[in-house]
Amino acid sequence: MTIIDHTHLARLDLNLLVAFDVLLTERHVTRAAARLGLSQSAMSHNLGRLRELFGDELFVRGEGGMRPTPRAQALSAQVRSALAGIQATLQASAPFDPARDERRFRVAVYDEMEIALLPPLLERLAGLSSKVRIDVRPFAPAEVPDLLDAAELDLAIGLLGEGRAHHKRRVVCAGDVYLCLFNPRADDPSAPMTAERYAGLPHVRISSREALEDDIDAALAKRRLKRHIAVSTPHAVGVPYLLSRLGAVATLRRSVALAAAETLGLATAEVPLVLARSAVSMLWHASHDHDPAHRWLHDEILQVARGLMPPA
Incomplete structure (x- = not known):
């Protein structure tokens, strides 16, 4: 059991911790002051008290604003x-x-995952007459821990690792299989998708998932086959729209390919290669664990994911 030093804590103004957290997020005294409804001088005064409290500069001026010190x-x-x-x-x-x-x-x-997960999630929330707003943010997996710690993200969904000690992770899809997605007006959807046919089609490569694209090339190379890349793009969301105008093929998660095929009238086929399955996870800051709104959103996402993909 933790013993609380009430006498020591009584000297602490909780608003100082709030000011510290906002300064971490904004990295700018004026913006932090505006966010809290304070004057700039009042926020500067709070920063001075924080420096005295922790015995450290905490924030130093740098390019683009205030940079937190290692102590901060x-x-x-x-x-x-x-x-x-x-x-x-x-x-x-x-x-x-x-x-x-x-x-x-x-x-x-x-x-x-935006293609497969977001539309049914938003449809589900609308059916609940939800007033919740979802702001989708771009990200690179390596940036997620810092974004969660800076309170710039509430939740990340993707090919994510464990994060840091104060992060929580839950697998929502243990490993979706992959399908070929292509335009049936440009290629016969009834013909068997053999490895030779697959390699002979022009391909759309999604550069943001380099590991999978390399696996595809390696699996083809084992059969002494090589594919032709017609176009490379970092954005998977736009790939189905490219395929609706091109006689090309892309390799997408089953849930994503089926959603895109239904929406745009595209065709799917089994990928004639053995590809490793990768888990899709949710990652969040452990500080949200006791917030009923966050728990509710996590449950809604899991319900939607279970309807789209093999359960974890």
């Missing part, structure tokens, strides 16, 4: 967790009601 970076997760815990305690007596409570969630979605 080390404190960031602990302070955010403490503030989130206090907030969750205050909200615990009021269950989250998506039809009444307005919340905004900043969610990073691996762009291939």
Whole structure:
């Protein structure tokens, strides 16, 4: 059991921790002041008190704003967790009601999954008369831990690792299979998709998923086959629209390919290669665990994912 030093804590103004967290997010005194409804001088005064409290500069001027010191970076997760815990305690007596409570969630979605996951998720939320707003953010997997720690993201969905010690991860799809997606007006959808036919078609390569594209090339090379790349793009979301005008093929997750085929009248076929399956996961900051709104959103995403993909 943790012993609370009430005498010491009584000297602490909780608003200083709020100011610290906002400064971490904004990296600018004026913007942080505006976000809290304070004057710039009041925020500067808070920064001075924070420096005295922690015995460190915490933020130093740099290109583009204030850069946190190593001490501030080390404190960031602990302070955010403490503030989130206090907030969750205050909200615990009021269950989250998506039809009444307005919340905004900043969610990073691996762009291939936007095609399959977002439309049915938003349709499901609309059916609940939800007032929840989803802001989809672009991301690179390596940036996710920092974005979660800086409170610039509430949740990430994609090919993600475990994150840091204060992050939580849940697999929503243990390993979706892949399908070929192509234009049936440009290639006979009834013909068997052999490895030779697959290699002979022009391909759309999605450069943001380099590991899978390399696996495809390696599997073809084992059969002494090589494909022709007609176009390379980092954005999987636009690939079905390219295929609707091109006589080419792309290799996409089954859930993504089926959703795109239904929407745009494209055709699918089994990939004539053995490709490794990769898990799609959700990653979030552990400080959200006690927030009923976050728990609700996670459950809604899992419900939608189970309807689209093999369960984890």
